[in-house]
Amino acid sequence: xxxxxxxxxxxxxxPPPQKKRIGLFGSTGSIGKQTLDVVRSNPDLFSISILTAxxxxxxxxxxALAFMPAVVVITDTSRYKAVHEALSGKGIKVMAGEAALEExxxxxxYDLMMAAIVGFAGLKPTLSAIExxxxxxxxxxxxxxxxxxxxxxxxxxxxxxxxPVDSEHSAIFQCLVGEENNPIEKIxxxxxxxxxxxKKPNYLVNVKREHAIAHPNWSMGxxxxxxxxxxxxxxxxxxxxxxxxxxxxNQIEVVIHPQSIIHSMVQFQDNSIKAQMGxxxxxxxxxxxxAYPRRIKSDFPRFNFTKSHQLTFDPPDxxxxxxxxxxxxxxxxxxxxxxxxxxxxxxxxxGFLRNRLGFLDMTEVIEQTMNxxxxxxxxxxxxxxxxxxEARNFAxxxxxx
Ligand code: NDP
Ligand code: MG
Numbered sequence: 001x002x003x004x005x006x007x008x009x010x011x012x013x014x015p016p017p018q019k020k021r022i023g024l025f026g027s028t029g030s031i032g033k034q035t036l037d038v039v040r041s042n043p044d045l046f047s048i049s050i051l052t053a054x055x056x057x058x059x060x061x062x063x064a065l066a067f068m069p070a071v072v073v074i075t076d077t078s079r080y081k082a083v084h085e086a087l088s089g090k091g092i093k094v095m096a097g098e099a100a101l102e103e104x105x106x107x108x109x110y111d112l113m114m115a116a117i118v119g120f121a122g123l124k125p126t127l128s129a130i131e132x133x134x135x136x137x138x139x140x141x142x143x144x145x146x147x148x149x150x151x152x153x154x155x156x157x158x159x160x161x162x163x164p165v166d167s168e169h170s171a172i173f174q175c176l177v178g179e180e181n182n183p184i185e186k187i188x189x190x191x192x193x194x195x196x197x198x199k200k201p202n203y204l205v206n207v208k209r210e211h212a213i214a215h216p217n218w219s220m221g222x223x224x225x226x227x228x229x230x231x232x233x234x235x236x237x238x239x240x241x242x243x244x245x246x247x248x249x250n251q252i253e254v255v256i257h258p259q260s261i262i263h264s265m266v267q268f269q270d271n272s273i274k275a276q277m278g279x280x281x282x283x284x285x286x287x288x289x290x291a292y293p294r295r296i297k298s299d300f301p302r303f304n305f306t307k308s309h310q311l312t313f314d315p316p317d318x319x320x321x322x323x324x325x326x327x328x329x330x331x332x333x334x335x336x337x338x339x340x341x342x343x344x345x346x347x348x349x350x351g352f353l354r355n356r357l358g359f360l361d362m363t364e365v366i367e368q369t370m371n372x373x374x375x376x377x378x379x380x381x382x383x384x385x386x387x388x389x390e391a392r393n394f395a396x397x398x399x400x401x
Contacts, residue, residue, distance in 0.1 A: 023050035026116035049110035102128040137289035139165040148243030170285035171263035171276035190257040194229040207359040235327020343391035344369035351399040
């Protein structure tokens with residue numbers, strides 16, 4: 001889809017900001033909680049209309065009492081009673097179950113969806129929000145990895161914007177403002193490299209959950225932290241970038257930049273490279289997506305150029321971090337392969353987090369699942385959903401889940 005970056009304004013002409021009503025899907029997670037911080041800091045700009053969680057009903061109740069949304073959804077139906085009782089008489093509609101996420105996503109009570117559910121589970125509610133004509137602030141990268149063509153096509157048909165929240169994609173999006181007629185030569189996604197940058201397989205084979213989950217620069221949910229440590233996260237981001245910015249696979253490059261100051265770059269046809277920089281803090285891309293096309297003032301700590309810093313760049317070690325290589329294969333081959341890769345990875349990470357799989361075994365599960373799930377070159381949405389199920393079954397059989 002083409003982004004419309006043509007919004008022009010001078011401060012005098014700028015209309016008074018209208019309060020955006022946020023539907024926050026995945027409110028109890030890392031992105032969810034930081035979104036609520038942004039809303040708390042900007043009560044004149046944002047209000048919360050929908051909150052959703054999977055099973056953390058205690059935090060969901062706390063958030064609902066603080067932000068008084070119109071609707072809350074708890075996906076795990078066994079927690080419905082507790083949420084319903086705690087919020088009774090407050091004028092908050094309480095819903096439960098997977099289908100309730102889609103129902104809430106199609107409601108009139110909000111303007112912008114913050115898509116912050118983790119994994120494949122984010123796809124259907126996001127599609128439902130697109131159908132309802134909502135603007136999407138997209139944190140859930142798996143949505144585009146699984147069915148990027150379907151999602152972007154439907155968004156274009158409905159004329160709605162998908163604004164990236166992922167820091168690299170937000171960086172690229174910010175670099176593209178004002179460049180709508182200038183073709184991109186390539187984009188350069190930066191990767192911190194995670195906690196094991198520079199390590200080799202003889203070290204990785206012994207890595208445990210606690211090591212892998214501790215990211216040096218970012219504090220994130222468990223799944224994305226593991227994905228960062230295997231570099232699968234960067235692979236998923238390459239696929240995400242392909243769909244968001246309508247790129248060919250060979251226009252997407254990855255570079256290891258352990259300081260996480262440059263969040264990504266765009267190289268144009270005249271060989272000019274634009275970068276977006278800042279200290280790593282997800283609240284910045286979150287609030288940028290929520291407030292776009294405005295920038296809102298923040299009190300986040302500033303990067304200090306008068307101090308000595310080293311910004312370094314190295315090629316990724318795909319031989320050691322084979323998950324990135326598998327994701328590149330999926331990116332190049334296309335069809336349902338990224339969907340299969342994603343499903344196998346979700347199960348492999350699940351297995352690793354529960355100590356059922358070793359660190360390097362995750363790669364084996366993903367590779368075997370990619371080799372054993374039927375390939376479809378141009379899948380329909382239903383075929384994507386079926387491929388996800390088949391790949392999950394195959395991966396689960398390898399892990400003995
Ligand atoms: P978390 O694991 O911290 O939070 C996930 C949220 O989704 C929680 O609210 C959780 O509810 C809910 N959830 C989990 N599973 C389901 C399900 N099956 N159905 C419905 N809801 C579910 O994840 P993050 O916030 O770290 O990440 C969210 C998304 O944003 C991911 O796609 C990630 O890749 C992306 N992202 C995250 C970044 C970060 O800094 N964290 C950076 C860039 C992208 P409950 O708490 O009840 O389990
Ligand atoms: Mg990212």
